[in-house]
Amino acid sequence: MGDELVALGGAFLAAGVLGRFGRQIGLPTIPLFMVAGILLGPHTPGVVLVENPADLDLVAALGLVLLLFYLGLEFTVDDLTGGGRRLLAAGGIYLLLNIGGGLAFGVALGWGSREALVIAGAVGISSSAIVTKLLIDLRRLANPETRLILGIIVIEDLFLALYLAILQPVLDDEPSVVDGFLSFGKAFAFLLAFATLARWGAGIVGRLVATPDDELLTICFVGLAVLAAGFAEELGVSDAIGAFMAGLVLAQSPVADRIGRLVHPLRDAFGAVFFFAFGLTIDPGDVAAVSGPIAIATVITVVLCFVAGLLGARLYGFGRNAAANVSSTILARGEFSLILASLAATAGLDDRVGPFIAGYVLVLALGGPVVASRSRAIARMIPESLLKTRGSRAPGEPSAA
Numbered sequence: 001m002g003d004e005l006v007a008l009g010g011a012f013l014a015a016g017v018l019g020r021f022g023r024q025i026g027l028p029t030i031p032l033f034m035v036a037g038i039l040l041g042p043h044t045p046g047v048v049l050v051e052n053p054a055d056l057d058l059v060a061a062l063g064l065v066l067l068l069f070y071l072g073l074e075f076t077v078d079d080l081t082g083g084g085r086r087l088l089a090a091g092g093i094y095l096l097l098n099i100g101g102g103l104a105f106g107v108a109l110g111w112g113s114r115e116a117l118v119i120a121g122a123v124g125i126s127s128s129a130i131v132t133k134l135l136i137d138l139r140r141l142a143n144p145e146t147r148l149i150l151g152i153i154v155i156e157d158l159f160l161a162l163y164l165a166i167l168q169p170v171l172d173d174e175p176s177v178v179d180g181f182l183s184f185g186k187a188f189a190f191l192l193a194f195a196t197l198a199r200w201g202a203g204i205v206g207r208l209v210a211t212p213d214d215e216l217l218t219i220c221f222v223g224l225a226v227l228a229a230g231f232a233e234e235l236g237v238s239d240a241i242g243a244f245m246a247g248l249v250l251a252q253s254p255v256a257d258r259i260g261r262l263v264h265p266l267r268d269a270f271g272a273v274f275f276f277a278f279g280l281t282i283d284p285g286d287v288a289a290v291s292g293p294i295a296i297a298t299v300i301t302v303v304l305c306f307v308a309g310l311l312g313a314r315l316y317g318f319g320r321n322a323a324a325n326v327s328s329t330i331l332a333r334g335e336f337s338l339i340l341a342s343l344a345a346t347a348g349l350d351d352r353v354g355p356f357i358a359g360y361v362l363v364l365a366l367g368g369p370v371v372a373s374r375s376r377a378i379a380r381m382i383p384e385s386l387l388k389t390r391g392s393r394a395p396g397e398p399s400a401a
Helices: 002-024 029-039 053-073 077-081 085-109 113-124 128-137 146-171 178-200 202-209 214-234 239-250 256-280 288-316 320-329 335-346 353-373 375-379
Strands: none
Touching (some): 085 146, 085 288, 128 146, 128 256, 128 320, 128 353, 146 320
8 A cells, every 4th residue: 555655646746846847937737747657657767656557547537537527517518519510510520530531541551451440549539638638727718619629529529439339349350330339329328318417407416416515515526527437438438528427417506616616626636647647658668660650640630630620610700719729729649549559459459559559649648738838829820711700700719919
């Protein structure tokens, strides 16, 4: 037990010290939390704080749950569904470009058809955890384009439920995809049930957890968030989206403001451990042999994400600043890509797939937040002619000046 406590305490402290340093020089905290994990993990020389990254799995999962739960508290069902067909179109464009581009790139590598399918998913899906933390750290939760970003994340997760379910029998050399569609149906039913609960049952849930005692209220909402995340995981939806939907339900309750205040420090502390643990899993030494494919995949992803972001901004009539925010925020890759890397290793695919995904994730997980934090400068380079309303801004959008 002592070793685990030392590892956990060291993770908090290392993430905090590096994060503080980053803030002083104007860098977002996310990449520095991950750098702390890389430097103090088992894959780099020097001090090894955590020998086995799995030792922090549960605490890291709690960090992811609290990040997405907090994000759900900031929105309502109407916020997410207000886009309607435009939102579905924007999410579909994003998936078509990024998954399609990833599949074409995987085929072009010539490592195998099953490998190409894994690579397509790994390069096509954003990191909901990093996107969430960016929206919070960069104070963009109130921005009009944030609803579009969140909608893309939810659509991605629904797609991912189907994709993983279909991919598993392919990796196992099983021809049937019936189980894949059943898994997709369960995932869709879960999201629909929670959306219905958020719209018509939030008052009942709010009364269930409401109490004037902050201690008991904290215990209740943490329990609800973790329970929803666990059910989601069992049904083939990511635990992150389960926690997000739990937050969405409580956002409609009378105690939403108090919950937001109480969850704030928990979100920051355990979220830092999530990104630290994420860094522990990355071995920089394995990526050198596949540095070429990593560089090409990174360029492809940057281009496709910015094309998807601009097209989404056109659909919504957003200006340059919002378009740059959407494009740069959805750029980061993370936990979903690493899940696919683990599936590839289990299935005995080409040995290059794992290091490729790890290196690719490392580049975009570290670089994506930096790009997003510089989105205002990027916005000034976007020709106004590429957007539907030339020179216009959505209500509430800051100028690019």
